[in-house]
Amino acid sequence: MKKKLFIVIAALALVAVLCGTLAACNDTVTDDMFRGGLLIAIDTNGNIGAVNSKGETVIPFSYSMILPFCGEYSYASYDRGDSYGLFLIDKEGNRAEGPEAMLDANGDEPSYTEGYMALRDKKTELWGIMDMNAAKWSVSPVYDKAAIYGNIAVTEMGGVTAVVKCDGTAVASGDDAVAGEDYILLFDSEEEQMKSSVKVISVADGSISAEVADIDIVGAYGGSEAPGYTVRSVDGGGVETTATRFAGSDYTVTSTGDTGEWVEQVWNNLVLTAGENAEGEAVYTIRDIHGKSVLEGVTGAAYVVLTISRADGIDEKIVYAETLDGSGETVAHYIDAVTATEIVLPADTAFGDIKLFRDSETEALYGFVQGRVYSLVTDDGSGAHSSSTEVLVEKADILEVQGIAAGRYLIYGDVRGSHMADLQTSEDIASAGLKGAVLYHPGYAVVINVSGQTQGNLSTRLTMYKFGESGLESMFEIDDIAGFYLL
Numbered sequence: 001m002k003k004k005l006f007i008v009i010a011a012l013a014l015v016a017v018l019c020g021t022l023a024a025c026n027d028t029v030t031d032d033m034f035r036g037g038l039l040i041a042i043d044t045n046g047n048i049g050a051v052n053s054k055g056e057t058v059i060p061f062s063y064s065m066i067l068p069f070c071g072e073y074s075y076a077s078y079d080r081g082d083s084y085g086l087f088l089i090d091k092e093g094n095r096a097e098g099p100e101a102m103l104d105a106n107g108d109e110p111s112y113t114e115g116y117m118a119l120r121d122k123k124t125e126l127w128g129i130m131d132m133n134a135a136k137w138s139v140s141p142v143y144d145k146a147a148i149y150g151n152i153a154v155t156e157m158g159g160v161t162a163v164v165k166c167d168g169t170a171v172a173s174g175d176d177a178v179a180g181e182d183y184i185l186l187f188d189s190e191e192e193q194m195k196s197s198v199k200v201i202s203v204a205d206g207s208i209s210a211e212v213a214d215i216d217i218v219g220a221y222g223g224s225e226a227p228g229y230t231v232r233s234v235d236g237g238g239v240e241t242t243a244t245r246f247a248g249s250d251y252t253v254t255s256t257g258d259t260g261e262w263v264e265q266v267w268n269n270l271v272l273t274a275g276e277n278a279e280g281e282a283v284y285t286i287r288d289i290h291g292k293s294v295l296e297g298v299t300g301a302a303y304v305v306l307t308i309s310r311a312d313g314i315d316e317k318i319v320y321a322e323t324l325d326g327s328g329e330t331v332a333h334y335i336d337a338v339t340a341t342e343i344v345l346p347a348d349t350a351f352g353d354i355k356l357f358r359d360s361e362t363e364a365l366y367g368f369v370q371g372r373v374y375s376l377v378t379d380d381g382s383g384a385h386s387s388s389t390e391v392l393v394e395k396a397d398i399l400e401v402q403g404i405a406a407g408r409y410l411i412y413g414d415v416r417g418s419h420m421a422d423l424q425t426s427e428d429i430a431s432a433g434l435k436g437a438v439l440y441h442p443g444y445a446v447v448i449n450v451s452g453q454t455q456g457n458l459s460t461r462l463t464m465y466k467f468g469e470s471g472l473e474s475m476f477e478i479d480d481i482a483g484f485y486l487l
Contacts, residue, residue, distance in 0.1 A: 034052070034053050035068050035069050035070070036068075036069030036070070036071075036074075036091065037052060037053065037069075037091070038050040038051070038052060038058060038059070038069055038091060039051050039052075039053075039484060040066050040068065040484065041061075041481050041483065041484050042061075042481070042482050042483045042484075043061045043480050043481055043482060044459070044460060044480045044481070044482045045061075045480075046482075047061040047062055047063065047064070048061065048063045048064060048065060048066050049061030049062065049063065049066070049093070050066065050093075051478065053475065053476075054475075054476055055464065055475065055476025055477065055478045058091065058092060058093070059089070059091070059092065059093035060093055062078075062093075063076045063077060063078060064077055064078055064079055065077040065079075065086070066089070067086070067110060067112075067117070068112065069091060069132075070112045070113065070114055070115060070116065070117055070132050071114075071115045071116075071117075071131070071132025071133040072090065072091065072132065072133050072135075073088050073089065073090055073096055073098070073132050073133070073135050074088070074089060074132065075087065075088060075089070075101055075110075075117075075119070076088075076089045076093075085100060085102055085122060086100060086101040086102060086103070086119070086122070087100050087101075088100075088135055096135055097135065098135035098136065099121060099122070099123070099130070099136070099137065099141075100121075100122040100123070101119040101120060101121060101122055101130070102120050102121075102122045102125070103120070104120050111147045111148040111149075112132075112148055113148050113150065113151055113166060115131065115132055115133055115166070116129055116130065116131060116132060116138065116148060116153075116166035116167075117129070117130050117132050117148070118130075118146040118147055118148045118153055119141075120141070121137075121141035123141075124141050124142070126141045126142055126143055126144065127141055127143040127144065127145055127146035127155070128140050128141030128142065128143065128146060129146060129148070129153055129164075129166050129168070131167075138166060138167050138168045139153065139155070139164055139166070139168045142157065143155040143156060143157045144156050144157050144158070148166065149179045149184060149203045150182075150202075150203025150204055151165065151166055151203065151204055151205065151206070152164065152165050152166065152171065152184070152201070152203055152205075152206045153165075153166055154177050154179065154184060159175070160173055160174075160175070161173065161174050161175060161176055161177050161186065162174075163177065163184060163186055163201055163206065164206075165205075165206045169206070171201060171206045171208070172186055172199050172201065172208065173186075173188075174186045174187050174188035174197075174199070175187055175188055175189050178220045178221070178222025178227045178229075179203070179222055179227065180222060180224050180225055180226050180227035180247060180314065181203075181224075181225045181226070181314045182202065182203060182204070182225065182226060182247070182248055183200055183201060183202060183203060183209075183226060183227055183247035183248055184200075184201045184203060184227070185198055185199070185200060185201075185220060185222070185227045185228075185229055185247060186198065186199040186201055187217060187220070187229075195213075195214050195215060195216060196215055196216070196217045197211065197212060197213040197214070197215065198211070198212050198215070198217065198229055199211045200247045200248075209247075209248075210247075212231075215231045215233075216231060216232045216233065217229055217230065217231055217232075218230050218231070218232045218242065219244075219263075221244075221246075221263075221266040224266050224267065224268050224269070224289075224314065225268050225269045225289065225314065225338065226246045226247045226248045226249055226269070226289050227246070227247050228244055228245055228246040228247065228263075228266060228289070229244070229245060230242055230243070230244040230263065231243050231244075231245070239256060239257045240256075240257065241254065241255065241256040241257075242254070242255050242262060243255075244262075244263045246271075246289045248289075249289045249290050249291075250290075251271075251287075251289060251290050251291035253271065253273055255275075258276070260275065261273040261274060261275040261285070262274055262275070264284070264302075265302070266289075267304060267317040267319055267337040268314070268316060268317050268337035268338045268340075269288050269289050269337060269338060269339070269340045270286055270287075270288060270289075270294065270317075270319060270335060270337040270340055271286070271287050271288070271289055272284060272285075272286050272298070272302050273285050273286075273287065274300075282300060283297075284297075284298035284299070284300050284302065285297075285298060286298055286302065286319075286321060286335065288340035289340075292340070294335060294340050294341070294342070295321055295323065295333055295335065295342070296323075297323045297324065298321050298322065298323055299322045299323060299324060299330070301320075301321065301322040302319060302320065302321040302322070303319065303320060304317045304318070304319055304320075305318055305319070305320040305334070306318035316336075316337065316338050317337040317338075318334060318335070318336060318337065318343070319334070319335045319337050320332065320333070320334055320335075321333045321335060336365055339365075343365065459479070459480065460479065460480055460481055460482060461477060461478075461479055462477065462478050462479070462481045463476075463477050464476050464477075464478075
């Protein structure tokens with residue numbers, strides 16, 4: 001569920017060397033580009049340090065890893081290889097007193113929120129929650145696994161799943177849990193009665209907003225905006241009823257015997273349901289998790305065509321669906337599963353040519369389509385669509401789109417001929433063919449010019465810009481930076 005967010009953009013030669021070097025945290029903090037006032041970066045020699053908003057080196061480039069600063073302290077390492085020994089450092093790179101930690105050999109990565117981080121203790125080799133301002137455990141490292149969602153953590157130990165607040169306050173325990181963006185569903189089974197219970201827990205404060213007991217749970221949907229679960233019941237006459245409910249919503253999908261609807265799939269805030277009409281034909285409908293219709297008359301062809309990776313595991317989906325018009329012709333629809341609205345694409349778009357990203361603050365959806373950057377228009381619910389989209393950047397040969405934080409995305413490519421052409425690019429071309437890689441982050445633009453072809457033969461010049469009231473404002477220039485750790 002977690003993503004590698006270490007972005008290396010200087011040259012593809014570095015990507016192979018360094019992308020596997022640093023596994024990123026599960027991020028629930030949505031601060032700006034300089035986490036805790038610091039931007040963690042990697043130089044062209046593969047060493048990691050940090051600079052401030054003036055481009056000044058604050059933490060020397062002498063580490064092999066630095067985790068994000070979600071408090072006054074973070075963890076760093078000099079080790080290289082599959083197993084890292086992590087020690088505490090302050091915001092000047094000084095080693096601090098406190099427990100040492102380690103990365104998990106099974107690939108389970110640290111996760112964090114403001115002030116807290118879930119880590120594996122080096123001494124016990126078990127998981128706990130570290131207070132990153134006090135440099136001590138707020139939840140003792142006694143668990144097989146621990147992960148932070150919002151402001152609470154889900155822990156596992158000996159077959160028991162427990163939900164706790166990051167300060168150590170217990171919330172509830174059970175057998176299993178599924179997480180969504182706003183809620184966690186905690187299940188507890190009673191094996192003798194073959195029944196279960198479910199608690200709906202807010203990730204914001206750990207409050208239990210609903211609890212249902214003595215039910216037969218036959219399915220659960222996690223990894224979406226609002227997780228859901230399906231309950232089955234049988235009356236005295238043997239008629240079976242299923243009902244799917246979603247956390248934070250009063251919408252219920254109910255099927256009794258041969259009547260009603262049932263859930264086929266859930267993507268973020270979209271729910272694909274199926275049923276039968278009077279002729280016994282399958283009828284498919286796409287609604288949002290609150291029951292509002294998004295697309296009627298779906299032929300059954302509905303599936304994910306694009307996933308926008310996010311650091312918190314709630315990956316955003318773009319869903320393709322088909323309907324038939326009055327003459328029986330197939331009509332294609334692309335639906336943003338986060339906003340539950342249909343996307344209007346530029347004319348003659350081949351969807352395989354589009355890559356999307358979202359501004360987490362405005363929820364605006366943007367896309368690279370056939371060499372142009374577009375602001376994509378969505379249906380406002382009235383059924384009216386804009387006939388065109390706004391072109392933001394022309395002739396941008398886009399190389400890649402990378403998820404960099406919860407809801408925030410990094411895009412880079414060749415900027416020749418674009419509206420940012422005034423940001424001068426170098427004529428020195430790396431083996432990857434880059435002429436100035438441009439990174440967009442909400443509120444920022446970064447240009448890195450590259451020369452050389454290998455890790456030992458690279459020269460870079462980075463220019464950082466911030467979008468101010470008068471447009472792009474230069475912040476600083478710095479040499480020999482190959483990439484960022486943006487969370």
